[in-house]
Amino acid sequence: MPTLDAVDAAPLDLPVRVQLCHAALQHLADQSGLDVLHVKGPAIDSALTDRKRFSTDADILIRPSHTAALQRTLERNGWRLVTSFKAGSFFEHAANYHHDSWGYVDVHRRFPGVTMHPDEAFEELWSRRQEMVIAQWPCPVPGLVDQAMLLTLHAARGENSPRARLDVENAFDRQPEDFQRQVRDRADDLGATLALAAALHELDQHPEDPMTDLWRFYAEGGTRADEWRARWRAALTAQTRARVLIGIVWVNREFVAMELGHEPSSAEMRAAFYSRIRNAVNSLRRNPRPRPVHPPHSPQDQG
């Protein structure tokens, strides 16, 4: 009989850790009375994935009004903030936390592409939730149509990567026509028509939308300069345009810390700032004009 080395350290496969992470998070949510929907990775119904797709972290969508409470709960229980909402992405939709036992989680407070008010959108998704057992723990997940929609919307930001294409293939293309229609209807209901069009390469049907170029960038990829030009066109107010400009040169302290492996000093932050400006200028020099692939926008949208 082999020796019972029960507690000997052994390598933990990432997909296994991600499942445990989902269950651990749901336990915390249950304890604190917080509404959480588990999305992507092991929370995807087998009808929508080929299971070759592994996540490196757990993804959850928190009821927006519960966000602060969840963050407090995570921090009380050994989770460390890696990337804040503000630093995470253009959409400021997700914060990333790490736990020594459970690994990484992306906490979403809204889903990019869904333009319905986040509180209402969550309630819509919550009202059609299902339950999935992950690591022996019952976890609420969106309904099947909503899962397909969210997976497709997520792929819309995949810059046409093989993984994004596979997700669209599994969650949408291979599904019956009636199911696809339900996904489209649901996207319309949640104000996600444009993002869904990006994932399905149907953006040409929306030439007038100021967000079209941005979604085209996310769906198809491009240079940093393409991205900033698209952001500029999508920003219709002075305030949002100012934020775009700030974003071009703004240095993310958390990213610098991750790169350096320690909290950056003032000098290191200054160096990162100058490097950011140099890169932005070089990028614009290399790509002096936007790609001429879209009809012109109205005059106020021209950057």
Place this chain on the structure above:
Amino acid sequence: MTRVAPEAIWVPADNGYAVGLVPRGPVIVLQDSSAFIWETLQTRGREPFVSEDVIDEVIQGVLDQMPDAPRDEVASQTRQFLDQLLALGLLVLD
């Protein structure tokens, strides 16, 4: 009474069972025969509360699967393993 800790979560893994205790961990991987014992345990302990002699039951379950193994050694190793689970909080004695 003995029960599997309600806070224990587990996932079958290529190298055994990955078991963790929520909310804080740790995560351990039970390998080889220890994974087999865990499976026996969680199968028999699926209800929140199980019979008082669940440990003896598990030992007997292991022995049933390995009739040729030396009984004392199997019993000793199994009890040692269950003690480790108790120490980690993955089993609870009420």
